[in-house]
Amino acid sequence: MLSDNIQRASDGSLLFAGQSVPALAKQYGTPLYLMDEGRIRHNCRMYTETFRECFGDGALPLYAGKAASFRAIYRIAKEEGLGIDAVSPGEIHTALSAGFPAAKIFFHGDGKTDADIRYALEHRIGYFIVDNPDELNRLAEEASRMGMVQKVLLRVTPGIDPHTYKAINTGTVDVKFGVPMETGQAYAFVQDALCMPSLSVCGLHCHVGSEVFDETVFEDTIDVMTDFMAQLHKGFGFVTEMLNVGGGYGVRYLETDKHIDIPERIRSVATHLKQRIEALGLKLPFFLMEPGRSIVADAGMTVYTVSSVKRIPGYKYYVVIDGGMTDNPRFPLYSAPYTVLHADREAPFYAVYDLAGRCCESGDIIQPAVKLPIDTKRGDHIAVCTTGAYNYSMASNYNRLPRPPVVMLTEDGSYLAVRRETLEDLVALDQ
Ligand code: LLP
Numbered sequence: 026m027l028s029d030n031i032q033r034a035s036d037g038s039l040l041f042a043g044q045s046v047p048a049l050a051k052q053y054g055t056p057l058y059l060m061d062e063g064r065i066r067h068n069c070r071m072y073t074e075t076f077r078e079c080f081g082d083g084a085l086p087l088y089a090g091k092a093a094s095f096r097a098i099y100r101i102a103k104e105e106g107l108g109i110d111a112v113s114p115g116e117i118h119t120a121l122s123a124g125f126p127a128a129k130i131f132f133h134g135d136g137k138t139d140a141d142i143r144y145a146l147e148h149r150i151g152y153f154i155v156d157n158p159d160e161l162n163r164l165a166e167e168a169s170r171m172g173m174v175q176k177v178l179l180r181v182t183p184g185i186d187p188h189t190y191k192a193i194n195t196g197t198v199d200v201k202f203g204v205p206m207e208t209g210q211a212y213a214f215v216q217d218a219l220c221m222p223s224l225s226v227c228g229l230h231c232h233v234g235s236e237v238f239d240e241t242v243f244e245d246t247i248d249v250m251t252d253f254m255a256q257l258h259k260g261f262g263f264v265t266e267m268l269n270v271g272g273g274y275g276v277r278y279l280e281t282d283k284h285i286d287i288p289e290r291i292r293s294v295a296t297h298l299k300q301r302i303e304a305l306g307l308k309l310p311f312f313l314m315e316p317g318r319s320i321v322a323d324a325g326m327t328v329y330t331v332s333s334v335k336r337i338p339g340y341k342y343y344v345v346i347d348g349g350m351t352d353n354p355r356f357p358l359y360s361a362p363y364t365v366l367h368a369d370r371e372a373p374f375y376a377v378y379d380l381a382g383r384c385c386e387s388g389d390i391i392q393p394a395v396k397l398p399i400d401t402k403r404g405d406h407i408a409v410c411t412t413g414a415y416n417y418s419m420a421s422n423y424n425r426l427p428r429p430p431v432v433m434l435t436e437d438g439s440y441l442a443v444r445r446e447t448l449e450d451l452v453a454l455d456q
Pocket of ligand 1: 089091092110133232234235236271272273274315316317318319355359414415
């Protein structure tokens, strides 16, 4: 199986986190997002424990809430001792309303509005990760007006190509995030920030991309960042107290995908960082990373019910389900691969189908060319694996489809983390 939280029962039906998927579908209805709480906690600990081993108290993993943002996740992140990366007042509000401490929130984003800046200042968010000079100036003014000194990290672009898919590459010089080093703009950005009395410049941030598999991407990033730290130190005596190298470790969507040993990778990054820091005569900064996908992706599974099976002889077979690009837009957007399983049974004979959604759009395909039993029929349950990241958080109401609930699976059973949207919810904002 793709992940050790997915198994088959003796009758061939699917188990997720040890629980019967068809039974959960019956209990909660479909489409249905399942999340394995034990797996989320395990993934959090993979980061917290390895960080502690490598840096003692000198490091903190931040959960990147964009991967999946709802209260239960933030409660778990809090209990597991992580900070969070939030990109909007919406994510911040969700976290705060779940009791997440404001001091451990890092506020991201390349398009923060005046209202966003004010909101985050008023709520005493720990750190702003400032993306650009416009934001820097506005934040400095606003903090000064409020009589505050706001802690910030400055986002710079190291010019690293993470060899991931283009839409999620964020490290090269020409991306819309951060301030590029290559052009000299990043140096000036730091210099300007240091002149602002209402800001306390704690350090630097960069993020080169998501779904990163290349072994040396973070080491290469650290080379560039530590050189820049040395340049800043030489230029104006600036000591980078905090270094945040972003998120990005890839996960397995298919059996053929590589497995990344994240603790091993972190150990290697830590060793590399310490060597570079020593060689350059710098102070070891407090170390941060912002994993999103690798915390929640393999903790998720989406379950659907088949609405129709369409066989066009000589052309194509479709299995049409009761969800679609509204709950998982990642294939239409990124051609993202997924493992698709029949949730009720295994079968001696299989056919190849496109798994199609119910939206009025030909591109509404969850996954093309998947192997499912030849006798797949209306009413059967289909599971799409590894949907814990960027599925619920990217869901929409296209075609006025209500968003599915999120059900958290625990050792003792299950609970509703997000309830299913109703038809009334869909018109709740309409005047
Ligand atoms: N930090 C920053 C600044 C980011 O932009 C991201 C992701 C992360 C951390 C978390 O990266 P992760 O560990 O999850 O790879 N919607 C796309 C992914 C977009 C990633 C955006 N930024 C997808 O579905 O693949």
